[in-house]
Amino acid sequence: MINRPVEAPLTEYLHSKAARRGIPLSGTFELTPCCNMACKMCYVRLTQKEQMDIAPLRTAQEWIELGREAKEEGMLYLLLTGGEPFLRPDFKEIFQALHRMGLILMINSNGTMINEETMEWLKETPPARMNITLYGASDETYERLCGNPHGFTQVMKSIRLLKEAGISIRLNVSMTPHNKEDADEIFAIAKREGLLIQSTSYMFPPLRRDEDMIGRNERFTPEEAAYESARLMCLQNGEEWFLDKVKNALPPMPSELDECEDLAGEGEAIRCRAGKCSFWITWKGDFMACGMLPVFEGRNVFHLGFAKCWEETKREVAAIRLPAKCKECEARDTCKACAAMVYTESGNYHTVPEYRCNMTKAYPDACLRYADQIMRKGKKDNE
16 A cells, blocks of 8 residues: 555644634745746646746745735635746745745745755755645656656656655656656655645646647546546555455545535535635636636735625525536545536536546546456466
8 A cells, every 4th residue: 555645634623613614724926937847737837938028927925925915815825836846046035035934835846946056045944734735756757748858867856855845745646648657656756755645637628728629638538537547546555455345345536636625515616625715826817716616807916905805705605506417416425526527627617527527427437447457467367
């Protein structure tokens, strides 16, 4: 079994309490849409020219002041992401100022830009956790999927430096048709290095990057995604666990993001933390309930202020209703189709997300097929 991130009971309790009271306990600052890689399935990535054609980046001081505002309203947990946040020359300034505020900080990074110089200041003000996306187990895979022929070598160096500094690491793994052959080795790396790992074979349609991509992405068919989900659960938990689950109950599908834990069910309303106790602010300053949901027009936090944006977002989210058919579906708890899935798959909140629905329907058979492959292999090895 390989360690999977599990939220501490205290953290879960605080989020549940904050959601009941409408306190923005957890946030994400998307500092830049720019990235030094070009992953085929990315939902946000822009080149620097594309970004400048849209708007300049917000300054370090603006993000720092925003952190103060959010903290005054109740924020304790903050994820810094991009794009690739380490591309910003002022990332150290932003991070250390937020760190001095006493916030619990995490960083999302592709891990290709962390060097000895970076580690000097990270060791001084360490994040609570580094989330490193591992896209493959070779430079060849990185070139194929991300356009970076040295990506794997760079990431493994970063992992070594972070481990030497005693900084907690979680690997985020996005499984696609372009890196599926690396799955076994990716999990072997996690086991060898003693790292937490979060994996998924479901890719959200990248509507923030391209509004015409409703229901589409560079991804598996629903049936293939179901099979890869079964394989990921087996790699995560081991063959013995997987076979036992298939025999006695259906193994759960891997969750897409552990930050998206369900709260108490609320019928057709949003079930997760988005807009209840968590929020996301884009690189332009657009205030969102979740990074995958559409932007509510005219809600820029640098113009309106944090408190007003949060109150408006809570009202908007409370009014959202998801498909009635999903509410009554037997596979609802297996599927866990969230508001972001419904919207990005269909372009609205009231249409069943067909891709996710088909993926969920195919999952039981996929588990049986994968279990059968394991048993056949075991018999062959024993002959």
